[in-house]
Amino acid sequence: MSVQTGNALEPIKRSSPRFESFKTFSKRLMKNKAAVIGGIVILFIILVGIFGPFLLKTDPNAQNILNKLQPPSKEHWFGTDNFGRDIFTRVIYGTKLTLKVGFLSVFLGGIVGVTLGVVSGYYGGVIDTIIMRIMDVLLAFPGILLALAIVSVLGGSLTNVIIAVGIFSVPAFARIVRGSTLQVKKLEYIDAVRALGAKDTRIIFRHILPNILSPIIVQATMRIATAILTASGLAFLGLGAQPPAAEWGAMLSDGRSYMHNAGHMVMFPGMMIVIVVLAFNIFGDGLRDALDPKMKQ
Amino acid sequence: MIKYIIRRLLQTIPVLIGVSILVFSLMFLIPGDPAQVMAGEGASQQTIDNIREKLGLNDPAYVQYGRFLNNAIQGDLGKSIRSGRPVMDEIKIRFWTTVELSIYSTILAVFLGLIAGIISAVRHYTFTDIAIMIIALFGLSMPNFWLGLMLIQWFALGNLPFGDMPPWLLEIIHMRPSGWGESWRQMILPVITLGTGGAAIIARMTRSSMLEVIEQDYIRTARAKGVSERIVIYRHALKNALIPVVTVIGLEFGAFLGGAVLTETIFAINGMGRLTIDAIRQRDFPIVQGTVLVISLLFVLVNLLVDISYKFLNKRIDLN
Numbered sequence: 072m073s074v075q076t077g078n079a080l081e082p083i084k085r086s087s088p089r090f091e092s093f094k095t096f097s098k099r100l101m102k103n104k105a106a107v108i109g110g111i112v113i114l115f116i117i118l119v120g121i122f123g124p125f126l127l128k129t130d131p132n133a134q135n136i137l138n139k140l141q142p143p144s145k146e147h148w149f150g151t152d153n154f155g156r157d158i159f160t161r162v163i164y165g166t167k168l169t170l171k172v173g174f175l176s177v178f179l180g181g182i183v184g185v186t187l188g189v190v191s192g193y194y195g196g197v198i199d200t201i202i203m204r205i206m207d208v209l210l211a212f213p214g215i216l217l218a219l220a221i222v223s224v225l226g227g228s229l230t231n232v233i234i235a236v237g238i239f240s241v242p243a244f245a246r247i248v249r250g251s252t253l254q255v256k257k258l259e260y261i262d263a264v265r266a267l268g269a270k271d272t273r274i275i276f277r278h279i280l281p282n283i284l285s286p287i288i289v290q291a292t293m294r295i296a297t298a299i300l301t302a303s304g305l306a307f308l309g310l311g312a313q314p315p316a317a318e319w320g321a322m323l324s325d326g327r328s329y330m331h332n333a334g335h336m337v338m339f340p341g342m343m344i345v346i347v348v349l350a351f352n353i354f355g356d357g358l359r360d361a362l363d364p365k366m367k368q
Numbered sequence: 369m370i371k372y373i374i375r376r377l378l379q380t381i382p383v384l385i386g387v388s389i390l391v392f393s394l395m396f397l398i399p400g401d402p403a404q405v406m407a408g409e410g411a412s413q414q415t416i417d418n419i420r421e422k423l424g425l426n427d428p429a430y431v432q433y434g435r436f437l438n439n440a441i442q443g444d445l446g447k448s449i450r451s452g453r454p455v456m457d458e459i460k461i462r463f464w465t466t467v468e469l470s471i472y473s474t475i476l477a478v479f480l481g482l483i484a485g486i487i488s489a490v491r492h493y494t495f496t497d498i499a500i501m502i503i504a505l506f507g508l509s510m511p512n513f514w515l516g517l518m519l520i521q522w523f524a525l526g527n528l529p530f531g532d533m534p535p536w537l538l539e540i541i542h543m544r545p546s547g548w549g550e551s552w553r554q555m556i557l558p559v560i561t562l563g564t565g566g567a568a569i570i571a572r573m574t575r576s577s578m579l580e581v582i583e584q585d586y587i588r589t590a591r592a593k594g595v596s597e598r599i600v601i602y603r604h605a606l607k608n609a610l611i612p613v614v615t616v617i618g619l620e621f622g623a624f625l626g627g628a629v630l631t632e633t634i635f636a637i638n639g640m641g642r643l644t645i646d647a648i649r650q651r652d653f654p655i656v657q658g659t660v661l662v663i664s665l666l667f668v669l670v671n672l673l674v675d676i677s678y679k680f681l682n683k684r685i686d687l688n
Contacts, residue, residue, distance in 0.1 A: 208386030212660070213619075213667045214626025220660050223648040224397040300511050304630055307513050308645055323514060327634075334521050341514035349509035356505075 099361035106357020112350035120166040129157050131164040132315045140333040150335040152325060158335065161317035162343055168318050169347065172233055172302040172311075173295040179237030180298075181291055184244025189275055189283075191245065192252025203249070206242040215304050227310040229318075235305070236298045247290050251283035285362035292355035296348045303344050319344050373676055380672055384665065385437075391661045392436045395653060396429070406449050406651050419449065423654070445658035450650050455658035459640060463662070466639035469631065470624040472559040477566030477624075478617055484567070485574025485613075490601060492579060500571065507568030512627055516561035516634040523557065558635045562627055566620040573616045577609040584608075611678060618674030622667035 100106055135155035143150045149158035191202040209217060221235035255261065256279060264278055305311045306320030314321065319340040326336025398405050403420040419425075423446070424432055439446065445455035488500040521527050581587065582605055590600050629641035636642070640659050647655035 204382055204386065207383050208390060211383055211387050211664045211668050212390075212626070213622035213663065214624075215629060216626040216660060216663060219626075219629060219644070219648070220391075220394055220656065221397070223656055224394050224653070226399065296509065300509075303511055304513060307511075307630065308633060308648075310648070320511075320513075323511075323517065327517060330517065330521050331525050331527075334527055337514070337517045337521070341511065341517070344511050344514060345506070345509050348511075349505060352505060352509050 096361050100357055103357040103360060105353050106361070109350045109353030109357060112346065113354055116166060116347055116350065117170060119163060120170045123163040123166060127160050127163055129160045131161045131317045132156065140329060140336075142333070143335055149339040150333065152322070152336055153329055153333070158322070158339055161322060162319070162339055165317040165319045165322065165340065165343070166347075168229065168312060168316060169299055169303070169344075172229065172236065173299040173347075173351075176233045176236035176298045176302065177240055177291050177294045179233065180240025180294065181244050181287070183237070184241040185248050185280075185287060187241070188245040188248025189252050189279065192249040193256055193271070193275055193279065199249070202245065206245050209238070209242045215301055218301050218305060219308075219310070222305055222310045227305075227313060229312045229316070232302050232305050232311045236301050239301060240294050240298060243294060244287070244290060247286050248283060251286050252279055255279050255282050289355060289359040289362060292351055292358055296351035296355065299344065299348055299351070376672060376675055380668055383668055387664045387668070388437055388440060388661065389433065391657050391664070392433050394657060394660075395423075395425075398653070402653065406653060408651065422447070440661065445661065446654040448647075448655050449652045450647075450655075455654050458643060458655060459658055459662055462638055462640045462643050465637060466625065466628045466632070466641060466663075467666075469555065469558055469562065469628055469637065469639060470621055472555055473563035473566065473624045474617065474621045476559055476563035477570055477620055480563070480567035481570025482574055482613070484571035486578060486601065486606065488571065488575040489578030489582065489609075492575075497575075501575070504568040504571045507564045508572070510565065512561050512565055513630045513634055515564060516557065516631060519557045519561060520634070554635075554637075558631050558637060561634070562624050562631045565627075566624065569620060570613060570616055573613050574609065577612050578605055581605045581609040614674055614677060618671050621670050625663050625667055 100110075133156060135151070138147075138151050138155040139153055141147055141151040141155075147157050147159065149162060152158055152161070187202050187206070191199045212220065218232075218235040218239040221238060222231050225231040225234065261274060261278060264274055269278075302311060303318070303320030303323070306318045307324045309321075309324060311320060312318040322340040323337050326333070326340070329336050395402050401416070403416045403423070403425055404411070406419055407416045424435060427435075436446075443456055445459070447454055448458055451458070484500050484504065488497045491497050587600060587605055590604050591597075595604075628639055629644055631637070632639045632641035633645050640663060644656060644659040647653070647659070
């Protein structure tokens with residue numbers, strides 16, 4: 072498109088609608104100070120998880136019995152545990168484990184949940200009924216119980232926790248995606264694309280999924296917080312990463328027996344869980360408000 | 369109304385069957401031979417065969433499921449591998465402890481959550497609102513097992529973050545009013561541990577639901593007519609704002625039943641949660657199946673009651 076200015080024809084620069092909506096979204100997100108702080112904390116924690124272990128010179132599993140149960144000091148910022156291991160080092164190493172469980176389980180649950188939700192919402196009928204009744208069954212296991220039941224039979228390990236927490240996340244994704252798909256598939260442009268002869272897979276991947284990304288992203292961010300809480304709960308019960316892995320929930324569990332004289336053993340790993348979960352919750356809230364302003368109103 | 373209740377009950381049946389299939393299938397998820405796993409390492413072939421025979425693992429899966437369902441309907445959930453006692457008996461003696469803990473936690477969560485949510489909505493976008501919502505966000509993000517440990521450290525061991533608790537405060541905390549039993553005191557910390565997260569969720573939900581209702585025309589009309597603010601909030605706004613909150617309360621009660629697993633472990637409470645964890649550690653799967661099944665059934669029933677309560681809260685809701 073161009074307009075005539077004087078004698079020359081100058082092209083008007085127009086950005087794509089998607090870029091424009093991204094710009095509006097970023098502006099809204101940046102206005103939300105809490106969300107920005109949450110985002111910065113998440114970024115910082117990711118960096119700590121990736122690079123932290125390389126910057127530390129101490130081994131997270133290095134024992135020094137003579138130095139056990141030391142309170143926080145200049146040498147040991149978070150003190151030492153019952154084996155004389157440096158809790159700060161273990162907390163930093165644990166960051167990677169925690170983020171790994173959080174991201175991978177939500178990724179797994181997201182892939183399965185989104186697929187089931189789209190198929191259910193798009194095709195409807197018997198497929199929809201079957202999928203949604205299965206989701207109802209999964210939702211009938213309250214709180215941590217489903218993940219707990221799965222890990223109890225598969226055995227306690229980090230991989231099994233990721234699988235269990237992933238399955239635990241599936242119904243939440245499936246329900247939200249189904250609802251959004253039902254809304255989008257009724258829109259006229261979907262009818263138009265179908266009339267042009269587009270196949271179902273093309274309609275789903277090119278026209279439905281890009282338009283329901285907002286609730287998926289918000290859900291994923293919020294679910295990471297839940298996944299971290301659930302996984303650390305399982306580790307606390309001894310059903311997560313096995314010793315001597317520096318998992319925050321497992322560290323809390325180790326510290327239980329020494330609370331009367333070494334409260335720092337439970338204080339710091341717990342604080343880290345709170346900070347990470349809080350950051351994801353705040354950022355998720357901000358994302359939701361920025362992506363769906365109607366919801367905020 | 370009765371039609372709706374019957375229809376809703378019928379809708380629950382497939383979910384209950386699904387839950388029973390999933391709980392039954394847990395046995396098949398065990399890597400390797402379930403009888404071998406339950407018998408433990410180094411068990412003799414005779415022991416393994418006995419377990420297999422006892423659990424009927426030699427039969428085809430559908431026969432096993434049919435038997436499981438038939439027995440479960442009659443209240444027979446099999447026998448514990450370790451104690452040899454019926455699973456139902458093991459659950460019965462612990463059932464009310466967990467339900468009691470969940471009910472008290474729900475009461476605390478509803479009480480705190482509603483008050484905080486209403487204050488926050490009435491004073492929206494003020495310092496009070498922001499402070500309450502920040503506290504709620506913390507409550508939401510705090511692992512309840514950590515909160516439990518911190519409460520033990522502060523109030524049971526008397527180690528506050530900045531030094532020891534003064535003796536007079538410890539005396540008050542450990543004081544027992546005459547005529548009160550010991551059990552209520554043992555429940556205080558577990559109930560706070562379990563209820564805090566739920567209170568945060570209810571507070572957030574109440575606030576957003578109230579804000580939505582407060583902006584409705586009928587509230588404006590009530591105010592224009594000169595109805596006092598107290599009546600506007602409590603009689604007109606809250607009643608309608610409560611509908612979505614009731615759903616959350618139902619879900620939270622369920623979450624407390626599930627969350628009791630952690631809380632009971634921390635406070636050494638002999639409820640169904642602790643029974644589940646002990647059974648998992650001892651690989652006593654009939655007990656695991658039994659507790660998971662009972663807790664899930666209870667959760668489904670509570671949600672059914674919540675759905676039915678909608679009609680009483682708001683007559684305009686079309687249940688069909």
